[in-house]
Amino acid sequence: MTKNTQDSSSLTRAELLSYSLPSAPTSMLMMMVIVYLAPFYAAEMGMELAAVGGIFALARIWDAISDPIVGNLSDKTRTVYGRRKPWILLGTPALMVSLYFLLQPPEGVGLSYLVVVAIAFYLSITVVQIPYLSWGAELSRDYQERIRINGYREAFTMIGILLVASVPLFFLRGKNPTVADIVEVFTYVVLILLPLAVIPSLLFAPQGNFKETPTLNLHKAVFALRRNKPFLRLMLASLFIWIGGHIYNASSLFLMKDALGFSPSMFLWFMVVQYIMALLFMPLVLRIGARIGKHRALIWIGMAFFPVLWLYNFVEPANVTQVVIVYALKGMVTSAIWIMPPAMVADTVESGLLEDIGDDTALYMSIYFFIQKLAAAVGVGLALPLAASLGFDPQAPGGDTFGIRFVATMLPTFMAIPAVFLLFRYPIDEQRHRQIREELEARGELG
Numbered sequence: 213m214t215k216n217t218q219d220s221s222s223l224t225r226a227e228l229l230s231y232s233l234p235s236a237p238t239s240m241l242m243m244m245v246i247v248y249l250a251p252f253y254a255a256e257m258g259m260e261l262a263a264v265g266g267i268f269a270l271a272r273i274w275d276a277i278s279d280p281i282v283g284n285l286s287d288k289t290r291t292v293y294g295r296r297k298p299w300i301l302l303g304t305p306a307l308m309v310s311l312y313f314l315l316q317p318p319e320g321v322g323l324s325y326l327v328v329v330a331i332a333f334y335l336s337i338t339v340v341q342i343p344y345l346s347w348g349a350e351l352s353r354d355y356q357e358r359i360r361i362n363g364y365r366e367a368f369t370m371i372g373i374l375l376v377a378s379v380p381l382f383f384l385r386g387k388n389p390t391v392a393d394i395v396e397v398f399t400y401v402v403l404i405l406l407p408l409a410v411i412p413s414l415l416f417a418p419q420g421n422f423k424e425t426p427t428l429n430l431h432k433a434v435f436a437l438r439r440n441k442p443f444l445r446l447m448l449a450s451l452f453i454w455i456g457g458h459i460y461n462a463s464s465l466f467l468m469k470d471a472l473g474f475s476p477s478m479f480l481w482f483m484v485v486q487y488i489m490a491l492l493f494m495p496l497v498l499r500i501g502a503r504i505g506k507h508r509a510l511i512w513i514g515m516a517f518f519p520v521l522w523l524y525n526f527v528e529p530a531n532v533t534q535v536v537i538v539y540a541l542k543g544m545v546t547s548a549i550w551i552m553p554p555a556m557v558a559d560t561v562e563s564g565l566l567e568d569i570g571d572d573t574a575l576y577m578s579i580y581f582f583i584q585k586l587a588a589a590v591g592v593g594l595a596l597p598l599a600a601s602l603g604f605d606p607q608a609p610g611g612d613t614f615g616i617r618f619v620a621t622m623l624p625t626f627m628a629i630p631a632v633f634l635l636f637r638y639p640i641d642e643q644r645h646r647q648i649r650e651e652l653e654a655r656g657e658l659g
Contacts, residue, residue, distance in 0.1 A: 223351060223418075228364040231351065231417035233409040234300070234344060235365045239372030241311055241402050242337070246461045246588070247376075248395055249314070250596065251469075253326060255606060256392045257317065262597050265462075267326050269593030275334035276585035279342055283578025284430040286343045287570075294419035295574070296347035303339030304410050308403055310336045315399040334585075342581060346574035349558035350420030355645045356502055362555040363498045369550060370487045370494070375401070377483035389477055423571040423657060433575050439567045442640050443560035443576065447583050449634035450553055454584045456518055456628035457549065458591025463599060463620040466606055471613040471620075473530045482539045489543025497547050506552040506559075507638040514548030515632055518625040525621055554580065559640050562648045565657060595619045 250268060254261045282299075289295045310333040317325060348361050379401050380394040387393075437443060468479045501509035520541045527534040557580045561573055602615025640648075 223357065223361070227417055228361065230413050230415075231348060231361075232365045232368040233413045234340075234406075235368035236372035236375065237402050237405040237409050238337070238341060238344075239369040240376050240398070240405070241307075243373050243376045244395070244398050244402075245314075245333075246458070247465055248391055248398075250462060250592065251465050251606070252315075252391050252395050256390065257321070259323060259326070261606060262600055263323055264326070265592050265596035267323060267330060269589040271327070271330035271334050272585045272589035272592065274331050275338060276582045276589065278335055278338050279578040279582040279585065280430060280434060280575060281578075282338050282342045283346070283574035283576075284433055284572070286346060286574040287433070287572040294347075295422065296343040296350075297414050297419065299343035300340050300347075300410060301414060303336055303343075304406060307333075307336040307340055308406060311402065312399060315395050338581075342574055342578045345554060345577045345581070347417075347420055349554070349561065349573045349577060350422055351418065353421075353562060353649065355559060355642045358555040358558050359498055359501050359506065359551070362551045363494060366547060366550040367491060367494055370490045370547065374484060374487045374491075375405075377480040377487070381477065381480050381484075384477070388475055391476055394476060394480070422573065423565065433570065433572055434579075436569045437564065437575070437579070440560055440564040440569055442563050442638065443557070445634055445638065446553070446556055446560060447579060449631040449638075450580060451583045451587055452631040452634070453515075453549065453553075453628050454587030455590050455594075456624035456626075458588040459595045459627060460521060460620055460624045461588075462592045462595040463616055466599070466604070466616045467524065467620040468535075470604070470606055470609070470611075471529075471616050472524070472527060472535065474535070478532070482535055485536050486539040486543040486546065489540045490547045493544045494547045494551075497545075497551065501548070501552060505641040506556050507635050507641070509548050510552040510556075511632060511635050513545050514552060515628065516545040517542060517549060518628045520545070521621045521624055525617060556638075556640070559645050562645065562652060563640060565652055566648055595623075598623075 250261075250264050253259045254264045286295055286299050289298065291298050310329065314329045314333045317329070348365055349358070351361055352358055376398065380389060380397045383397045383401075384393055465476070465479055468474045468482065469476065474482075497509065497513055500513065504512075520538065523538045523541070524535075527538065554577070557576050558573070561571065561576055564576075565571060599615040599619045602618060603612040604615035604619075605611050
């Protein structure tokens with residue numbers, strides 16, 4: 213039996229906008245955590261850099277492990293409000309509480325406090341994020357429509373990241389803010405925006421659709437995915453891409469502040485440039501993806517992000533123009549990395565149905581985010597200790613910056629190269645996806 217509350221061809225702009233709203237505040241908090249939390253706890257709270265990197269690595273590993281558990285439970289949920297909305301409704305308050313304690317720690321806290329609040333935060337974001345992304349994949353089974361859905365959602369993701377950069381500049385204008393100042397402003401803005409985005413999304417966006425299949429426990433459901441070869445190939449490619457990306461994310465603020473001589477406020481302005489360019493070029497990226505296919509757009513546009521990082525090595529210290537050019541180039545290509553992989557994951561669900569694997573969209577998405585978070589753990593755990601071992605010390609101004617330059621600009625490319633070879637002959641394009649759907653319809657497995 214097919215549970216269908218929304219025809220895949222009738223998604224209106226209002227429905228897509230209402231679904232996409234939560235992406236803005238959730239991307240704000242995730243970007244804030246990725247970019248600012250390690251410098252905040254290391255520089256502002258006086259904790260050892262390598263220890264902070266290790267704690268965040270462990271927290272992300274826990275986060276990655278919890279993703280498939282939440283995904284499996286969400287797939288097995290049956291309510292009159294659908295499979296996904298109840299999880300988002302219950303998870304949002306927990307996320308708000310844990311976010312506050314993570315970003316506003318009392319004075320004098322130690323490493324044990326950071327361990328507890330980081331684990332609580334990452335569990336609560338999982339409870340919201342996995343059902344939310346799975347919900348988007350269930351809004352349509354059409355190859356092209358999924359590009360549109362992901363484009364709307366990731367546009368709000370870019371808006372959220374822009375807010376990460378611009379909100380502190382607005383509230384802290386006229387002063388040279390510290391990382392602690394930025395984190396404080398950000399905390400209260402997100403706590404206001406999160407419920408304002410989630411409530412209308414739950415009220416006005418459609419539930420989506422799914423094929424009723426037998427529910428499996430987590431072990432059996434994950435084991436069944438071994439037969440979905442395109443999905444496995446995509447996950448391995450994603451692992452390499454995101455390890456490279458998170459190595460850069462973990463070290464980017466240090467690169468700007470300690471190697472290139474810019475203040476945290478200037479770093480915010482550079483982020484504004486990048487994500488304005490990402491929003492401006494997103495329609496072009498979507499059109500190219502629709503024309504040449506998602507995996508090819510990811511290769512030719514998204515993967516260009518990594519060689520662009522090498523340009524930082526030619527930037528003169530404190531040269532604003534040169535840094536802005538690099539950030540603009542990153543912005544032109546970065547949206548492909550956000551849009552294409554989740555849409556490709558959704559396409560592999562039908563490939564799994566062809567192999568008699570359940571319609572467990574949240575499990576697919578949770579494994580994708582497991583890969584992302586595992587990559588984040590590897591990225592943070594590798595980047596900061598490696599930079600320190602190469603002589604970089606953020607508490608020693610004017611010290612050796614080779615370590616942070618190498619980690620931020622060169623290492624990400626080496627990590628991401630294998631993804632190009634894995635994606636080059638990726639088997640699901642629009643024509644193949646159409647063939648899969650036609651075969652499923654002939655078997656009576658899609659309504």
